[in-house]
Amino acid sequence: MAPLFSLLLPVFLSLFLQSCQFSTSALPSLTKRASLSVENPNDVLVSPSGAFSAGFFPVGDNAYSFAVWFSHPPCSGAACTPVWMANRQAPVNGRRSTFSLLDSGNLVLTDAGHAGSKVWSSGTTSPSAAELRLNNTGNLVLTNDTGGVLWQSFDSPTDTLLPQQPLTRNTFLISARCPYNSSTGFYKLYFDNDNVLRLLFDGPSISSVYWPFPWVQSSQLGRFLYNSSRIAVLDPLGRFQSSDNYSLYTSDYGVAAMQRRMILDFDGNLRVYSREPGLTGWAVTWEAISSMPCFIHGVCGNNSLCSYDPAKGRSCSCVPGYVPKVLGDWSAGCVPNFTFSDGCIADECGFVKLPYIDFYGYDYNTIYNTTLEKCRQTCLSLCNCRGFQYRVSMFRSGSTTFNCYPKIELLNGHNLPSFTGEFFIKVPKNKTFTEDQLVKRTRYTCSPTAEVKVLDRTYAKKGKNEAVSFMLRAACVVGGIEIVVVFLVWFFLIRNQQDVTSAHQSYLLAATGFKRFTYDELKEATRNFSKEIGRGAGGIVYEALLPDDRVAAVKVLSNATTGEADFLAEASTIGRVNHMNLIEMWGYCAEGKHRLLVYEFMEHGSLAQNLSSPELHWKRRFDIAVGTAKGLAYLHEECLEWVLHCDVKPQNILLDSDYQPKVADFGLSKLMDRGKVTNSDFSRIRGTRGYMAPEWVSNQSITSKADVYSYGIVMLEMVTGIFPMTTSVHSLESGGDAKQVRLIPWARNKMKELERTGARLEEMEDPALKVDYDLKKMEILIEVALKCVEEDKNARPTMSQVVEKLMKHENDG
Template identity: 55%
Template sequence: MRVTVLHRRLTLDYDGNIRLYSWEKERQTWVVSWQANQKPCRINGVCGANSLCKYVVGSGRKCSCPPGYKMKDSVDWSYGCEPKFDLSHRNKNESVFLLLSNVEFYGYDVGYYSNYSFDDCTNSCLQLHNCNAVQYAFETGDCFCKSLLLNGYHSPDSGKNTYLRLPKSFESNKNLVKEFSLDCSREGTIQLDRTYVKNREKGIVKFLLWFACGVGGLELTCIFVVWCLLIKTRKSSDADNQGYGLAATRFRKFTYAELKKATNGFTEEIGIGAWGVVYKGVLSDSRVAAIKRLNEANQGEDEFLAEVSIIGRLNHMNLIDMWGYCAEGKHRLLVYEYMMHGSLAENLSSNALDWKQRFEIALGTAKGLAYLHEECLEWVLHCDIKPQNILLDSNYEPKVADFGLSKLQNRGVLNNPSFSRMRGTRGYMAPEWVFNLPITSKVDVYSYGIVVLEMVTGKNTIMGVHTTNVGVETKNKRLATWVKGKKNGEVATTSWIDDIMDPKMEGIYDKGRMEILVEMALQCLEEDKDERPTMKQVVEKLSSP
């Protein structure tokens, strides 16, 4: 059997890039099989300070000096460029800003300002003695004042512009940008003359030599693996690190102007809740979204962003999908996917659901709550489960909504001061809220039981209300008490399930499965929270054949 031996070497090259070379036996040469940085101009400081890097297909990387600057060392770009004028004598009243299209100097921000006009941005730079350029975005009003002009990068598709601060004397030469090719030839280099003499080595010396080589190889392997992980992490968070990009493709930060435009000035209201008003909008990529404008609160931006970042990582088919957020000044907005069929409450009142759909909605809602309670990293309590907060997509799949900023809590922590006030909607709230008992996930279980009874019976939580001719209320009987009376009370009959079913279903339903659903709902409504099942147990019960 013939064994093929592969020869490779990992090299930190002259330009600061790490490359993996493989030996090609046929051509008797080393070829690059991998490199850490695929964009050579993205290597920090590759062309030196005050310089621009540009990648030209077929020619490689090229370095150049911006207008008003000259090459510091004619043979070595690592020294970068130096100004042709005296920085100490640059008068703020005698300065101009020269546009460098598609040029970015990332890092070294001496000041950052949002919602600034271009004049405000340049004036801010003029007030700083060490500000040499500004990077300004007309779309968002973001202004970055630059001190050290390092990591300059020119790319036709960057979409970013830099305005270079120069004395007025250079204004007439603003179109002169001299480019220099990066000289990486071997001319001028010195070949080291080394002679290796083979001596007889004893066994212990050979062992130590091979041991050292093995340890060195292991270290190189570890460095290589760690470097790959760092590169992967850097690619995923590069925009955040530089302060110019979005958090992620599917979960991003929107500007207030974007969302105001998407909702046509917040005109089409599709819902309202305790947290704020929901509007229908169309994003710039043509996706239809539900945009919730939160009520103005005292919550700080750091706290808001911390909670939103956790919520953005929640991912379950029965939870409403959050696409992004806006935290700009006093504005706090959340961007969700739009649900075509609206809320469960709307569909129950319009007689649009048969018994199968109601059963699947109950099961899907339980799965979503089980994920929040037990499967995600944070313990998320909804605290306001009701038909208005269960939305239905185009296939009538349920999506639990408004869990957004309900409450995040460490698992196992009871009597949390965050629950110092009652949360939820009257008629769906567990007894723990009234009697000031420890708040756990069982409060959501209780509310879920009420919602299931409403789906099955078609009645509201407070039902059977009558008044006399003088307007005095004589009967106020809760839905749960009424269902328990039909099942276990003195008037209980073998057809109790038929007595409580929503008349809109016209007697068309699976009696056995609906009995299981109702009995599970009644278990969820036990006064003692320890007697109630967990949402995971509810899912297991409803999923069993």
């Protein structure tokens, strides 16, 4: 042991003493083993021209992001204009946080307030020397000793594109939440699957494309769909060119000596800003939507209207009978100030006429060439109809038709004087509402409360006494020697334990095919997590190509707080679950704070994405009902552990290449012993509103019958095409979700009406089916679904009973 000790001792002492030293000098570049400190204002990287700086940027009270900003003309703090941020979602505190280039070649941002936790990293490795520099273009570049690029900020933009910075198929812009809140907002600029550059509103509950205008075909706008690349660049002279044949010129195009930036602003508009050297103010020299800013989706939220005055800008107002959900925050929209009876009685309903008002999208169905009275009766007969649009369509031949558009959601509303139609909003007859409410407008702004949390932490003060400082340094030397000795002893002892752990992991891989991946492996497989294919409360899912050429889905868990050992135990249990109607898990990653799951890729996405697709014909829908029931029955009664899914919904039912269903996200539910079927030890309400069983909010024990209830709601939605969250808004006062309760009585009443009068069952079917259905199977499926959504959980069937009932009729017809 002595020879090995003598060889390693100088190395460990050198490393340890370096860790005891502190440097406050500004650096022209960042080299290995060097750091920038949040506490030292001089710790910044500056481009050779002085136009850009990189360092810690204040984003709140004691909250900082590592950022790149314009630094010419000179500026300080929040007065500077940032163009890139590493950690916009997780600011670090203003004491002892550092940005370091490790000896491994990895850039790491650490927050000392979280015990030195890693907030962000570049995920790079370099056996040779590495150096970080800031270029004159504003690009922060990490290179190896031969000049090869290991990482650059241009490959991961936030909300801004700089001249010469490409936007590609693997990159996108996401707006900030507000001018004073740099965390991610609701708007996204990206290339879609048709290779067209688009703007998307991605709100808390819905998403929709709004630029180019979705009612105009891309070919009519000159966009070229069939190209082999997706790339767009703003050049230094002010021209923006995209591979889909879209181009723009700023109003100051051709002036070379200008600072420029393209930014997706918090209000959803894409703009180019310019300024002359030496000036502090920015001027808008181009914007995507200038004449009709109310066409930007999500501006005023649900059940509200956007109006535009060139002198005052945009303003928002609630429709008659509705009030703001969150005062001062129009993105939250409005909620009704009234209620309807649960029976959905048409005689209780009336309409308020709103001229020159349009709500884009979310039509229940379009009824062509009809009368106003028939349109009114159609909306009255639909419990989830919020109102209807009645407008005239004029053709080149001179003929006209009057068309009806019942709305199941009131979104993207705007006041348009040139609109050739009227909107009628449904309200109770016993209350009086007038269109005078529409004048109560408020200018569109963000929420008055900043969402960046104050990082309030207390730290011990640094010692100022020189004698104490000398003693601390001496202690470092002595401690270093002790650490070397302890390390060598630990090294030899731990090898045996590592061999045992390695053998266990090898056995798990051989027995189940369940592999442990490193974070760097999955980062490479997902191309730096560039292609998002889904997201939910549990995390974000990305498409990946594994080293063995298998296409996979990688879920990055957002709220995983379990330790590595606990996570491994749960993940390995999930890996051993095997059923044709359950998503197959291929592996996991538990490294530092990262918790990821790797599972098979589903070609057709989720049931939610396909509900309105003509490919989802009746036979496939019935097969999905049977397959989903089989998967849940296996989880409840047959697998290694008794598993509650806790979040059965269309988004968690995935479809393979043959549209066969596979239940996903069951690994995020709570695992319990089979014998404890009445266990209610849940720390919080789980699931998604609209699909949750009543017992979640009534303090009853949670059993597998909660999943049965959610399954019933999904089946009703799949048959009727009615989303369970589309009726009027109520509170949860009576132990049930009043939004979803509207769908259940409506379905029950329709079935009773069928028995009593012989009414047509077709009235319940999803319009997307277009008479392609089996009446007998539809009736059976609705009956089973209504049994599943009984208020009394004991009256609901088990999932195995559901399977048995449906299987009897699977081959009928």
